[in-house]
Amino acid sequence: MSVAAPSARTPHGRARLIALGHATKPIREATGIARGMLWAGAAITLFFVVLAVFAPLISPYGFNQYKSGGVRFPQLGHPSAAHWMGTTVQSSDVMARVIYGAQTELKVVAIALVMALTIGVPLGLISGYFGGILDRALVLIMDALFAFPYLLIAIVIAFLLSSSSIGQGVLTAAIAITVAYVPLYFRVVRNHVISVREEPYVDAARALGARPRTVIRKYVFFNVVQNVPPIATLNAADAILLLAALGFLGYGIQPSQGAEWGYDINRAVSDAASGIWWTGLFPGFAIVLLVTGLTLLGEGLNETLNPVLRRRRFGRIEFEPLDPFEPEQSE
Amino acid sequence: MTGTSLRTYLITRIALVLPMVFILLTLVFLLMRVAPGNPIQASLGGHVPAPVIKQIEHRLGFDKPLLTQYGNYIWDIARGNFGTTITDNRPLSQIIKQNGAATLELTFFAMLIAIAVGVVIGLLAGRFRDTSVDVFGRLFGIVTYATPVFFLGLLAQLVFGVWLGWLPISDQASPLTQALLKPHTNILFVDAIIDGNGSALWDVTKHLILPATTLGLATAGIFIRLIRINVIRTLRDDYIEAARARGIVERRVVFSHAFKNALVPVITVIGLNLALLLGGAVLTETTFNWPGIGHELVLYLENRDYAAVQGIIVVFALVVVAISVLVDFVNAYVDPRIRY
């Protein structure tokens, strides 16, 4: 999927427009299962985004609210008309916590992804374009990190930061997730840059005397960046699992800072053993639904944007852009 | 595919591993030392007077210059000495032997389950591409992936442990079984076989089912996706077309050619997945009170035992590297086309 940029003289504004047109064309033309996945995923994701953005309007109560009109909520109350999903041991409303939880999850994941992208993509661009010792050193470090179970990286980072002045919270969780994902973006972008670097139009630009910065910015970046949306979407799904895992282990968001599903499930484990199912079930389903939505969206995007499945050549599985999101599967 | 070329390959591969190990070790060291706060104080807390802290710092070598500490750290690991925990004075080697065995047991069976589930669903989904089987298979893969291990574990505990009462929901074995088994390998499943103790083996197996299935299902998604894509690819390959053209029955084409080829890369993914399983094992072990190394890591993190955390992370790093090498060896053995 090469961008229409035959020479350096093409106004880059137009090149971008064309690139954008090229990028969205497959989505518009998507068919079959891919189309279904794309739209189902988009709908679910949108649902949670709406929940997150309009939480104060949608939620019946605040996430830490424990009384209304001077009357205290019941403790561990069954789901009822007043509390559709019941109440927790601290008398707060489970539904409110689920709704506000969407806000927390999306906020942390968005911050983390932006940070991971702003670090990983430029590093990958530079490393891939220039090559040399810098490239080798970076590849070695990133590969070492990449081979490591990223949940462990995130736990250790969160653990180390939580004893620093930053303390536990949104930023700590976001940084922990960022560190876990930078190697992924670096890899994907670098490998793609290496293949794009030798394309005729890039060569042409170089021959015409464009500076590396210009070449990277105008030609390589736009080509490479198309890979990012599907990966970022799938990554967001994964990041939510990671954040929930951190919360479950007690290294996520502090309970007073916001509702977080993983932490709520952790607290609900002891309820469940006593036959109280609603405190854990609803946050759990929220995670499953949101992650499923994001995964569907990401896979749909991937299948429509990424022509992998039409490629014939296939030897050994490589962790290349082929299926860039594969390795970070699992929990 | 002569022996020499294989051997050359293996030697190169091992040579390539060393810098990776070195970098991982250095990263771990830097992370733990750059961390704010006094690790000794954080690890001990309580009633400890300053001279005692000094004394422990001295014992652990924390009072030496950073470079010396780094040198000692690398040298110790090179000799297979991973240190001792601060909070309960346990040598890391003991943690590796005891808790590592439990993790090995869990991940092995989880991997078997992940492969079984992944291969069956993946093959079917790929073979019947774009049919309802495919949609169901893929959705199954996505949902098992989207379900956090600890939530799936909780549900499994509730349904099979509490509601139906069929299976134990925590520990590696019943307390009595564990107390009476002789620790030959620390892998209770194997110990029970060595002792020829049937009831213990049955007890251990029952305890394995829920954690291994939970962890296995959570990792099955990657196999489903991979095998499905491979089946689709191979079904379109030239030689498959050729086979079809030669009039070989479609079923035979599918079974003897496409499926077999689609399974070759699974070995790579098994290796890749083992490393990731270790991450998932941390959560599974915590949920099921499984006394594995991930469970220990979480406990030592809670106790802020820097020495223990560092030691366990180093062990994880070495295991990850070892697995990647092993996978490459197996691959080289199975698929002679692979050479660097």
Add this chain to the structure above:
Amino acid sequence: MAKRRLRWLLAGSAVAVMALAAALAATAYGSGKANSKIVIDGTTGTVVNIDPANEYDYDSFTVDLPIYQGLYGFPSGAKLKPVLATGCKHSKNLKTWTCQLRHGVKFSNGDPMTAADVKYSFDRVQKIKGDQGIWTLLTYLKSTTTSGNYTVVFHLTHPDSIWPYILSTNAGYVVDHKTYPADKILANTDTANLVGTGPYKLTKFTPGQQAVFTPNTHYWGAKPKNGGIIIDYYSKSSTMKLDLQKGAIDMAFQTFTPTEIASLKKTKGVKVHSAPGVNIRYLVFNVKRAPFNNIHVRRAIAYLMPRQQIAGRVWHNTVKPLYSMVPQGLPGATPSYKKMYGAKPNLAKAKAEMKAAKVKKPLPITLWYTPTHYGDASADEYVEMQRALNASKLFKVTLKSAEWAQYSGILGKGYGAFQLGWFPDYPDADDYTVSFYQPKSFYNNGYANKKMNKLIAKERAAPTTKKRLAYLKGMQNLAAKTLPTIPYWQGDMIAVGRSNVQGIPSTLDATYYMRFWLISKS
């Protein structure tokens, strides 16, 4: 070629799996009749050190209690009795204590226990000065001498009326001089050498999983009522609860959440045993740190402390409101805080105090707690406190938490107001006052009061128990007035057993000791 190799690999793995399955099937019907008299106990605790020379936490203590004994102890009930000693006599100035040892006592490895072992044990604790800090209990001990095989003399630096209590703590547990090194502690897994004179010996210890005890065949006292004990360690109380319900364990001690206790009370086949206990929770102020250096601010919080809400809502009344650091049930306990601040929150008085404090309203304050060490309910407890203080419109509370290892290292050094709990070293009011009010207390809250110091010195030198209790009362009243801490609940000692387990109630008392040897199973 590739395919053939793959085929071999796959076939090999298949054979291996089938062999395993066959082995499983073949042995599945073996017999494994286990000793049905072994009592299996569950706990969420963690063991730090078993060696008594460096053990100073409740969970490790529970492991030590069946293995070791001191010269004095609490074999049953909260009454101090001689155990390895037959009695001790003190000099008039309470600075020299001479103890006669029991004859014929053996360690679980068969070695006889003599005065040399006693001296060795005390010297050892003082020499090792372990990081857990148990040696601080022996601060007053200048030296230990022996006279013959059965007489030990303790020479103290200060008069100490409570010395026999100190002899009952694990700082005074007697170990075998032949198996314990003089200057370092034994590893927890070194069970062959971890011997004591108690009713059991430790036969197997797997960190974080299990401690296995079998009866000590050389024990000098009455035989345990069971055939052995296994303590199983859990990381979550919920799994422990389910195992108890299913019968995988016979009993559980320490610590279920209040929700789980409520559920267990309604569960058939198990019985929740509880008895008034001396486990307490309290809020500590650093009296040197703003805004808590202002006595009026502390008094306002004392007036607002929602004890009933915490006991009722968070703990379902398994704990009782506490109005002194010394819990009810110990001689000398007096509810000073009730007299001074009333039994229930008093908003009007709190408002008056805040007026006198001359601070802005609402005053922003931070309260610290530790989320797992004292059980998951700690978070709920502090949320309850936060809600009550915020509702008064006098305070704006921020809650912060840190895990125990970090938390316990900081306390008063970094926090202005923080949660703590206390299990007794010995069940006496002295342990609930001197530990908190002496000028350099372990929690570093900057509290130093001359009157208090005088009371402490007088209490330790008091010739009679009556006089001693009078001084202890004075200390409690003075503390209520000067507010270094606010106690808020006192917890029952709770153990849950299956219905075929007997004898649990006989160990529930003010010592907070789990005496496993009294428990049997039918």
